Amino acid sequence: MVRRLVLGCSALGHTLIEHARERRGEVYVVTDDAGWVTTLRESNVPATEADPTDAAAYPDDVDVVVLAADDAERNLAAARAARRAYPAASIVAYVGVDADAATRESIAAVADRCIDPVAALTRRVLEVVDADADERIVDLVGTLRSLSGPLAVVTHDNPDPDAIASAIGLVRVAESVGMDADACYGGEISHQENRALVNLLDIQLRHLESVDLAGYGGIALVDHSRPGINDSLPTDADVDLVVDHHPPRGPVEARYIDVRPDLGATSTIVAEYLDRLAIDLDRRIATALLYGIRIDTRDFTREVAVADVEAAAAILETADVGTLERVETPTVSPETFETLARAIREREVEGSVVASCVGEIADRDALAQAAERLLDMEGVTVTFVYGFLDGTIYASARARGADVDLGETLRDALGQIGSAGGHADMAGAQIPLGILGAVEDDSAASLTDVVRESISGRFFETIADAPAPPTADVELTGAAVSSGTGGETGAERDDEEKTEDTGHDTDADT
Known part of the structure; x- marks a missing residue:
């Protein structure tokens, strides 16, 4: 059975044929152009030299008919012949060049879908010169070109996939306009998935401790908005x-400044830049951007906008899905399993809320995974897991099906003694041990008791009042400003206190 019959041929028709060959099913071409017949046969494409309007040259059974000649009148005649020959087939017609309005209408009346090059080009041009997007792109390129030297693209500390992807994507944008750039970060890339992302994609990042900022002619912040x-x-x-x-x-x-709270990921913004500037995506950047969008929207289930889905769909074909599968299934260290075991053993339960002090830890990333796993316990809607490492108490919280804003809760509970914040359903905190570490018995067990007494009470008291979702007064000053108020404000994250590194959607802090 011939699934696709192409009637007539042209440069466009040849491109369609090459594309169709990559799909399942046979392609068959009927054209009276001897040159095209020879070219197609040399490419092992079945082709017959015949009048494309003559049904006698058609195969017996066809699913899709494509009319691909440049001559609009010939396409119209072929469309009518094909419709008579294949009443149930789907007919796609290239309108051709220099078609008048009457011919266009006649083809549209026969075909199921028409390809009008003038209309298609017009739509694309209008998309590219969309007023708001065009202004942003012009200002972006102008700002980059005005820099006196290379650009440092800086993520927030302990960068998550969205920050990493946005950084390398913006580096690519800068390079496209002739500006050297480096993706830079502070803190650690500690989450297993994030390390796997960087390693498997060979992403080049520079730690801020190893760079001289004075050597850069400009600084860009991605996935956060305020230096320091x-x-x-x-x-x-x-x-x-x-x-x-x-x-x-x-x-x-x-x-x-391009700040868009109505979007689910910064990667979506950077993907738009790459598209508007017609920059070819390499597999490395496309894969990172897709992962960044997926993680920050929790696989399109949290704070997701139409633009996030469209951006992901546009880059999916280029992204390396196989690599993402490897990123999402990294090995888990014995220390992580031990932390989870301690979180289960040491849990304190009040209603549907669980808090657990796991004591001294070797890897702060294990706290996030333990908080996530504890949510699987029956009747539990909020978890809070914390421990200490190198003079700092680290905490990770999760919520599922609870009417509470964890970011605001942790800020209220712990903000006066440390830094805290996050989304409505996932948040984190860091508190200096300070005088808590100066216990008479300096054993880990005694210090664990002191930390538990100081932290658990604060958390349980605050969670009982369940803070309302925050609203933000935003003041933006710059050449290009885009700031919306859409999205789920109850899940907004305070960019001042994004304290944790994010990885896989089930193990991530944002």
């Missing part, structure tokens, strides 16, 4: 570009 607030930059650093999807809690100052 959860990044390793000085608070008075001059920032040239800010690209973020989180609503800022304080004034944002930069020459170029």
Whole structure:
């Protein structure tokens, strides 16, 4: 059975034929152009030299008919012949060049779908010159080209997949306009999935401790919006570009600002830049951007916008899905299993809320995974797991099916003694041990008791009041400003205190 019959041929027709060959089913071509017949046969495409309007040259059974000649009148005649020969087939017609309005209408009346090159080109041009998007792109390119030297693209500390992908994507944008750029980060890349992402895709990131910022002509912040607030930059650093999807809690100052709280991921914004500038995506960047969108939207189930889905769909074909499968199934260390076991043993339960102090830890990332796993316990809707490492108490919280904003809860409970924040359903905190570490008996067990007494009470008291979702007063100052109020405000994250590194959607802190 011939699934696709192509009638007539042209440069467009040849491209369609090559594309169709990659799909399942046979392709058969009927054209009166001897040159095209020879070319097609040399490519092992079955082709017959005959009049494409003559049904006698057609095969017996066809699913789809494609009319691919440049001549609109010939396509119309072929469309009518094909419809008579195959009443149930789907007919796709290339309108051709220089077709008048009457011919276009006649083809449309016979075919199931028409390809009008003028209309298609017009739509694409209008998309590219969309007023808001065009202004952003013009300002972005202008800002990049005005820099006196290379650009440092800085993520927040302990970068998650969205921050990593946004950074390398913006580096690619800068390089496309002739500007050297480096993706930089502070803190650690500690989550197993994040390490796997960087290693498997061979992503080049520079730690801020190893770079001289004075050697850069500009600074860009991605996935956060204020220098010195959860990044390793000085608070008075001059920032040239800010690209973020989180609503800022304080004034944002930069020459170029693109903050869109209505989107689910910063990777979506950067993917738009690459598309608008017609920059070819390599597999490495496409894979990272797809993962960044998926993680920050929790596989399109949290704070997701139409633009997030469209961006993911556009880059899916280029992304390496096999590599993502490897990223999402990394090995788990024995320390992580031990932390989970301690979280289960040491749990304190009040209603549907569980808090657990696991004591001294070797890997802070294990806290997030333990908090996630405890949510699987029957009757539990909120979990809070914490431990200490190198003079700091780290905490991770999760919620599922609970009417509570964890980011605000942790901020209220622990913000006065440390830093805390996060989404409505996942959040984290860091608290200096300080004088808590100076116990008379300096054993780990005694210190664990002191930490538990200090932290658990604060958390349980605050969770009982369930803070309302926050609203943000945003002040943005820059050449390009895009700030919306859409999205689920109850799950908004305070960019000042994004304290944890994010990885796989079930093990991630954002």
